[in-house]
Amino acid sequence: MRRVLRGLVAALALIGGGLAVDAAPAAADLPYGPYTCKSGYVWREAVPGDYVCVLPSQRTTTQGENALGPSRRQPGGGAWGPDTCASGFVWRESRPSDHVCVPPASRARVRAPASSAARAAS
Structure with missing residues (x-):
């Protein structure tokens, strides 16, 4: 669900131009995943x-x-x-x-x- 929301925010940023988002890293990108x-x-x-x-x-x-x-x-x-x-x-x-x-x-x-x-x- 988070990835979907991040993708939606990224798309809106491209369309709307200038919407800045400091998203948390995806769990898969963290050293121990969601833990x-x-x-x-x-x-x-x-x-x-x-x-x-x-x-x-x-x-x-x-x-x-x-x-x-x-x-x-x-x-x-x-x-x-x-x-x-x-x-x-x-x-x-x-x-x-x-x-x-x-x-x-x-x-x-x-x-x-x-x-x-x-x-x-x-």
């Missing part, structure tokens, strides 16, 4: 295939949570099977399959960037 982050942002990588763009410090925090996750599970499992979190921890849920146990504030932090991902082609 390219804006400068200063990196992929969160909470789970494989997690291409939400966040600040590098947020990715570092996420990597730390991944490392601590197993120690925050209920020993022997519980109501949610072997992924049941110990008291005071919840699943991060960056995706439905993300069962890393984190403090509730971390889950809230992870959910926020999903709606405002910093993509280069946005």
